[in-house]
Every structure is written in C-alpha cells, then in structure tokens.
Amino acid sequence: MVLLLAVALLAGISGGILSAAVWARDTIRAQDDQAAAHTATTYANPVDCTAADLDVTFTSPDSVTAGSGMTLNVTVNNTADEACLLDLGGEHIGALITSGNQTIWESTVCPFTPTSRRLLVSPGTAAAATIIWDGNVASSDCVPAASASASASAAEEATASPTAAEHTEEGEAAQGDEGTEAASAGEAAPAAASGNAATAGTYRVRIRLDGTDLTEDRVFVIE
Incomplete structure (x- = not known):
C-alpha cells in the first residue's frame, strides 16, 4: 500500500514537472514567433518641402492707408504623402510687393527674426508665419x-x-x-x-519660399 502511494506521488510530481516544461517550451516558442514576426519600421530621412508639396494661403487687407503698412498671416499646408522640412524663417518665407513692373518691397531683403525656423511638417498638417510690412518702399537700411x-x-x-548746349548757340x-x-x-x-512711404495706388502682393512663388498675386490698394 505504501509502495503504491509512493509510486502515485512520484508519478504526480513527474507529471507536474513535465507539464511545467511543456508550458515553458510553448511560451518560449510563442515569444520567438512574435519576435520573428516583428519587423522594425524604418523612416526615410526627410527632405526639404518643395512648392509642389505645399498649399499656401494668406490673409491681407484689401486696402490700407499710406504709411500704415499691413500684416500678412501665412498658412502653409503639407499636401505630400511624406513629412518634409520647411523653413519659415525670415530669410526663406517672404512677401513680395510690386507695382507694375517695379519691386516696392521684399521682406527677405531685410528678413524678420528668426531668420531660420526649420520645421518637420507631417502630411496633412500646416505651419504658420506672420510677415509685417511697414508701408515703406524699402526699409530704412535695406533697398x-x-x-x-x-x-x-x-x-x-x-x-x-x-x-x-549741343542744340543751341547760347551756351x-x-x-x-x-x-x-x-x-x-x-x-x-x-x-x-529708402524709407519713403509707398504712395496711393494699386499694388500686388504674393508669398514666396526661397525665391519660388507659392501664391498668385493679390491686389490691394493704398489710399
């Protein structure tokens, strides 16, 4: 009787050890399978945004008084499928104001600060910049x-x-x-x-990025 109990106890212990070993083996295999199935995600190095990647809008008044200047609020949306780098500093994003074929003012000539503001813009997201014109033909220091x-x-x-004198005898x-x-x-x-306020008349303004036009001309009037 004692022998039978000992044999049964031994069998139970052996079964428990075997079950634990099987569980450990199965767990390790499952973890290995998960690790093998996991693929590391790689991201390409972002490149600079191009004009074709961007949808640009800006707000500006239809008319201003002479010498008052105006504020341009610019919104730049990334329409590409990948994130790209966009510099919205004063040396890169700018406004060009013209009258006829004459350049009246260009913000990148005397850039606002910060002169460089490099942003990573995800697809479908936007970044903003504000450009202020003082109303002069050119700033006091930059023509x-x-x-x-x-x-x-x-x-x-x-x-x-x-x-x-070439056409008359009376020198x-x-x-x-x-x-x-x-x-x-x-x-x-x-x-x-330099420094003269733009006079009354009809003018045009557009937004540019590193010398490339991002918008069409918008007409405004100085009264």
Missing part, C-alpha cells in the same frame, strides 16, 4: 535690388541725355536748361528711395 537698379538707370539716363542759357532737366530727373528718382 531691394530692383529699386536700386531703377534709381541707377534713372541717373544714367539723366547723365547720358544730350545737353541743351549759358543752355547750361541753365541742363540744370533744370537734371533737377527734374532727380525729382523723379526718389520714388524708390
């Missing part, structure tokens, strides 16, 4: 190249113009006429001078 060229051309034309009177012509030319050029 857009187009305006400077226009002033230089006006000066060259005034210098190259034939003097009245002294001709010199007086020449001085009047030069003064008139000098009065026309300062429209592009």
Whole structure:
C-alpha cells in the first residue's frame, strides 16, 4: 500500500514537472514567433518641402492707408504623402510687393527674426508665419535690388541725355536748361528711395519660399 502511494506521488510530481516544461517550451516558442514576426519600421530621412508639396494661403487687407503698412498671416499646408522640412524663417518665407513692373518691397531683403525656423511638417498638417510690412518702399537700411537698379538707370539716363548746349548757340542759357532737366530727373528718382512711404495706388502682393512663388498675386490698394 505504501509502495503504491509512493509510486502515485512520484508519478504526480513527474507529471507536474513535465507539464511545467511543456508550458515553458510553448511560451518560449510563442515569444520567438512574435519576435520573428516583428519587423522594425524604418523612416526615410526627410527632405526639404518643395512648392509642389505645399498649399499656401494668406490673409491681407484689401486696402490700407499710406504709411500704415499691413500684416500678412501665412498658412502653409503639407499636401505630400511624406513629412518634409520647411523653413519659415525670415530669410526663406517672404512677401513680395510690386507695382507694375517695379519691386516696392521684399521682406527677405531685410528678413524678420528668426531668420531660420526649420520645421518637420507631417502630411496633412500646416505651419504658420506672420510677415509685417511697414508701408515703406524699402526699409530704412535695406533697398531691394530692383529699386536700386531703377534709381541707377534713372541717373544714367539723366547723365547720358544730350545737353541743351549741343542744340543751341547760347551756351549759358543752355547750361541753365541742363540744370533744370537734371533737377527734374532727380525729382523723379526718389520714388524708390529708402524709407519713403509707398504712395496711393494699386499694388500686388504674393508669398514666396526661397525665391519660388507659392501664391498668385493679390491686389490691394493704398489710399
């Protein structure tokens, strides 16, 4: 009887050990299967956003008073399938204001701060920037190249113009006429001078990124 009990006890212990071993083996196998099934996700290095990746909108007034300037609120949405890098600093995102074929003001010439603000923009998300124009043809310290060229051309034309002395025998009177012509030319050029408030008229503004247009021109009026 005692022997039978001992045998039964031994069998029970052996069965428990065997069951534990089977459970441990199955658990290890399941963990191995999960590890094998797991695939590490890799992400490509993000590249700079291009104009084709972006949907850009901005708000601006339809009219302003001379010298008051205006604020442009810009929203840039990433429409691409991948995240991309977008710099919304003052040296990169900017506004261009024109009148006819003349550049009146360009914000990137005298960039606002921070000059660089590099953002990772996920697909379907947007970033924002604010650009403020002080209402002047150019800032007091920075003159857009187009305006400077226009002033230089006006000066060259005034210098190259034939003097009245070449067309009259009265030299002294001709010199007086020449001085009047030069003064008139000098009065026309300062429209592009640094710091002058833009005068009443019709203007256009558009948003650019690193020299590439992001929007169409929007018309506004200075009263």
